[in-house]
Amino acid sequence: MSVEDFVSRLPNDIGGAAAGPVDRVEHELEPWEKRCHALADVLDFRKLINTEEKRKGVEALGESLIGKLPYYERWIVAFANIGFTKGFFTPTELAEKMAEVEARTADHPKPL
Amino acid sequence: MSSDPHSHGHGHSHYHDAHEAIVSDDAPGYYEIMETAVRELLIAKGLITANDIRHQIEVLDSRTPALGAAVVARAWTDPAFKGRLLENGRAGCEEMGISFYDDTQLIVLENTESVHNLIVCTLCSCYPRPVLGLPPDWYKLKPYRARAVIEPRKVLAEFGTIIPDDVEVRVSDSTAVIRYLVLPRRPAGTEGCTEEQLAALVTRDAMIGVIPVTLNDGAAQ
Numbered sequence: 001m002s003v004e005d006f007v008s009r010l011p012n013d014i015g016g017a018a019a020g021p022v023d024r025v026e027h028e029l030e031p032w033e034k035r036c037h038a039l040a041d042v043l044d045f046r047k048l049i050n051t052e053e054k055r056k057g058v059e060a061l062g063e064s065l066i067g068k069l070p071y072y073e074r075w076i077v078a079f080a081n082i083g084f085t086k087g088f089f090t091p092t093e094l095a096e097k098m099a100e101v102e103a104r105t106a107d108h109p110k111p112l
Numbered sequence: 113m114s115s116d117p118h119s120h121g122h123g124h125s126h127y128h129d130a131h132e133a134i135v136s137d138d139a140p141g142y143y144e145i146m147e148t149a150v151r152e153l154l155i156a157k158g159l160i161t162a163n164d165i166r167h168q169i170e171v172l173d174s175r176t177p178a179l180g181a182a183v184v185a186r187a188w189t190d191p192a193f194k195g196r197l198l199e200n201g202r203a204g205c206e207e208m209g210i211s212f213y214d215d216t217q218l219i220v221l222e223n224t225e226s227v228h229n230l231i232v233c234t235l236c237s238c239y240p241r242p243v244l245g246l247p248p249d250w251y252k253l254k255p256y257r258a259r260a261v262i263e264p265r266k267v268l269a270e271f272g273t274i275i276p277d278d279v280e281v282r283v284s285d286s287t288a289v290i291r292y293l294v295l296p297r298r299p300a301g302t303e304g305c306t307e308e309q310l311a312a313l314v315t316r317d318a319m320i321g322v323i324p325v326t327l328n329d330g331a332a333q
Contacts, residue, residue, distance in 0.1 A: 015234030015285065019258040022270050026248035032144040037246065038168035039151055042160050044214060051214075051288035055236050071237070071252055073143040079150055089153045097149040105148075106139045 011063040012055065033072045040075060049082050057082045171213050175245040179210050180293060181314035183243060184325075185307045187220075188298045198222060201293060205243055212242045221284060222295040223321070228275050230268065230283045230321035231292040232260040238286035240293045244316055251320065261285060271322040294321040301327055 029037065043049040049057070057078030058066065066074060083089050089097075140148070154160045183205055187194040197204030201218030212218075218240055221229035233239065234257050239247040250256050259267050264281045268274070275281055284292045296318040302310060318325045 012235045014254055014258045016262040017258040019255040022250055022255045022267060024250050026250065029246070032140065032147050034169060034172060035151065035165065036147045038165050038172060039147065041168045041214065042164040046160055046164070048159055055288065058236070076143050076147045076150060080146060083150065088157065088159060093153060094149055097153050098145050101145045101148045105145070
């Protein structure tokens with residue numbers, strides 16, 4: 001890709017790009033992935049983060065991070081970043097809450 | 113854009129481990145911890161409720177392609193309903209008791225002798241979720257999104273679907289607020305079928321437009 005291609009197309013804008021054959025993969029969502037999807041829907045109907053803001057939030061992660069993160073991982077990172085900019089919570093609050101969740105769940109096998 | 117859905121990079125069992133039991137003794141991964149933390153912070157701040165999440169998981173679980181299949185079968189057997197459905201897809205589905213839990217409109221695209229429709233979301237993964245449930249992974253990955261709009265006949269051929277040259281292929285690119293559903297052609301030989309029997313023939317992939325509805329597919333279900 002030329003530099004101009006990066007200027008004219010954001011990372012999500014791949015319609016018409018060259019790509020390999022369609023591999024018909026699918027999977028049942030893991031419980032946390034389903035919770036993440038439900039969270040996205042709730043954020044939308046509570047008028048906190050709509051679908052378009054979510055998509056832009058994913059785009060804002062940049063091409064290389066988008067390339068490294070699977071689908072729901074991209075969503076939750078985007079929600080965290082949008083949450084900071086909208087003032088829902090601060091980066092410190094999220095870091096502390098993640099440490100708390102990690103400590104709480106480390107010794108407890110999770111049911112799937 | 114990742115073309116590899118397997119690279120989660122953290123420690124619990126994954127769907128490609130088809131021969132492993134669906135259990136995990138691992139602690140939750142980084143992104144799962146982040147999901148829990150974001151959700152709990154939003155609940156603590158009163159922006160959402162735990163019940164919102166529980167309720168929405170129930171809604172997601174209630175949405176399967178069987179809903180779309182029932183709509184298709186009704187359209188095949190009730191011309192007046194088909195007219196209303198093509199006029200306003202959302203209203204047609206709501207008439208059958210299928211609620212729309214999001215702010216999306218639905219356009220139903222009818223396949224005919226001369227037109228074959230295919231739906232895609234090139235930007236991400238928009239999909240008629242109220243009537244089909246969640247999209248398959250391949251719908252969300254780069255090859256389908258990138259190529260469906262530029263070489264749809266080749267993509268269809270990869271699904272085993274060969275569209276004759278004299279049939280127009282129309283590709284509709286979904287957006288955050290406009291979603292599409294393909295109304296497939298009713299297969300020959302189904303004249304004596306009930307609406308219920310017809311619905312059993314209609315697959316998710318036929319309503320995406322990547323395969324036709326056939327009698328054989330239905331028998332295999």
